Amino acid sequence: MTSANEVVFLLDIDNTLLDNDRIIADLGGHLAHEFGEESRDRYWEIFEALRSELGYADYLGALQRYRTGAMNDPRLLLMSSFLMDYPFADRLYPGALDVIAYLGRWGQTVILSDGDVVFQPRKAQRSGLWDAVEGRVLIYLHKEQMLDDVEQRYPAQHYVMVDDKLRILAAMKKIWVDRLTTVFPHQGHYALDPRNIAAYSPADITIEHIGDLIDYDFSTLLGIAKADCT
Secondary structure, rough: OOOOOOEEEEEEOOOOEOOOHHHHHHHHHHHHHHHHHHHHHHHHHHHHHHHHHOOOOOHHHHHHHOOOOOOOOOHHHHHHHHHHHHHHHHHHHOOOHHHHHHOOOOOOOEEEEEEOOOOOHHHHHHHHHHHOOOEEEEEOHHHOOOOOHHHHHHHHHEEEOOOOOOHHHHHHHHHHHHEEEEEOOOOOOOOOOHHHHHHOOOOOOEOOOOHHHHHHOOHHHHHHHHOOOO
16 A cells, blocks of 8 residues: 555646636637637527536537527537647746745645546646646546545545635535645636635635745645644
8 A cells, every 4th residue: 555645645637726717708809709709608698507507617519509500600619729739838827836836845736626528637738837847637526525436545644735715625625624735826717705714714825826825835744644644
């Protein structure tokens, strides 16, 4: 069995390390330019319906459903290329890769994200995040329901979860309790929505930008982990 780390840092992708709101805005602009505003709005309707159905964002799945209503438009064949070849590295938040390197001095770093099996891994690869964590990437449909699997793959005495969704942080805290430190970057539309903030308990640590973590001293967490194993 793999020996446990003292601390493992679990890092979300969308609106935590990567400015997904800007990616969505770029996609919307591209759809409007190529197909018109009505078609753009139709795509987002399909996208939201599919997200409600699946519980996670599926950009390529929404495109496939959109195609059923526009079978005779050859431009759709290029839409998948726009998504798959998007310059995700240009949308990393300032300091994101530096933060991963910094956290790696304190413990093991792992990408923990929700998403589909094609587009989300592609996003992690083309953004440079995959290499930054040396291939330690976990992508689930609902990551807060997969903590047993996370713990089996990356055992640790203490975990740190960095995520822009308080809902996710609260759900994980309920399971791991004192074994988890939650970090809430106050960035992206979920994190800035007052209703989301009011609906859940505050995180253990709140920061304005992901880059702020590079100034955080995690030595106390190492003390907690050592105490847990005595």
